[in-house]
Amino acid sequence: MKKLAAGNWKMNGTRAAVAEVQALLAAHPAPACEMLLCPPATLLAEMAGLAAGSALAVGGQDCHANAAGAHTGDISAAMLADAGASHVILGHSERRADHGETDALVLAKARAAIAAGLVAVVCLGETEAQRDAGETLAVIAAQLDGSVPKDATAGQLVIAYEPVWAIGTGRTPTIAQIAEVHSFLRARLSAHIGAEAANTRLLYGGSVKPSNAAEIFAVPHVDGALVGGASLKAVDFGAIVAALAAA
Numbered sequence: 001m002k003k004l005a006a007g008n009w010k011m012n013g014t015r016a017a018v019a020e021v022q023a024l025l026a027a028h029p030a031p032a033c034e035m036l037l038c039p040p041a042t043l044l045a046e047m048a049g050l051a052a053g054s055a056l057a058v059g060g061q062d063c064h065a066n067a068a069g070a071h072t073g074d075i076s077a078a079m080l081a082d083a084g085a086s087h088v089i090l091g092h093s094e095r096r097a098d099h100g101e102t103d104a105l106v107l108a109k110a111r112a113a114i115a116a117g118l119v120a121v122v123c124l125g126e127t128e129a130q131r132d133a134g135e136t137l138a139v140i141a142a143q144l145d146g147s148v149p150k151d152a153t154a155g156q157l158v159i160a161y162e163p164v165w166a167i168g169t170g171r172t173p174t175i176a177q178i179a180e181v182h183s184f185l186r187a188r189l190s191a192h193i194g195a196e197a198a199n200t201r202l203l204y205g206g207s208v209k210p211s212n213a214a215e216i217f218a219v220p221h222v223d224g225a226l227v228g229g230a231s232l233k234a235v236d237f238g239a240i241v242a243a244l245a246a247a
């Protein structure tokens with residue numbers, strides 16, 4: 001399995017920011033891992049053009065569950081693919097919180113993404129209150145079972161474990177906590193989708209930066225990272241890519 005360094009630019013970046021993509025590709029033309037950047041939809045086509053033929057894949061940050069229709073402001077999976085995306089992030093905690101996305105909706109979006117030929121990057125993670133209440137594994141199990149299509153193959157699916165309290169906060173779980181969740185995730189995914197789980201990438205996300213990437217990538221069943229803030233600068237994301245390539 002090739003490991004994956006994925007970046008989520010969220011609602012950041014105007015056209016000037018694609019210079020970061022040029023810098024990233026110049027510094028890391030052929031890393032020993034996959035690289036993915038998910039910019040705002042406004043930059044997708046331009047970034048995909050720059051990345052064409054390179055080691056960088058480009059993805060969306062969300063898609064609608066329907067293929068087309070009267071859904072003002074939404075974007076379908078086929079539209080993302082048409083703009084040059086190969087992946088789409090789904091069920092990010094910010095969408096679950098800001099837009100009330102349920103597991104059932106994330107599942108429908110994942111099915112739509114896969115039907116359009118995209119890799120669905122499905123995000124899961126507990127809140128701090130849920131961790132404090134000892135509910136982490138139960139929350140993750142419910143999100144996984146409810147959001148991941150049972151017939152997904154390893155090539156169609158990536159899972160990102162992102163504790164909500166670690167996103168954008170500079171705080172990270174301990175290595176033991178990441179190890180516990182990732183080994184649980186592998187087993188649960190295997191019960192859910194069968195043998196394909198062994199080759200499905202399980203990413204850790206939440207305040208990954210150049211200074212902590214190597215120790216996180218050494219954890220068993222961590223097959224890469226989903227990176228927010230540190231993916232905006234080529235020098236930081238490039239250092240994370242280098243740490244993953246060396247892991």
Ligand code: PEP
Nearest residue numbers: 167168205206207228229
């Ligand atoms: C994210 O939102 O997917 C994320 C991991 O953000 P950050 O790296 O900034 O914590």
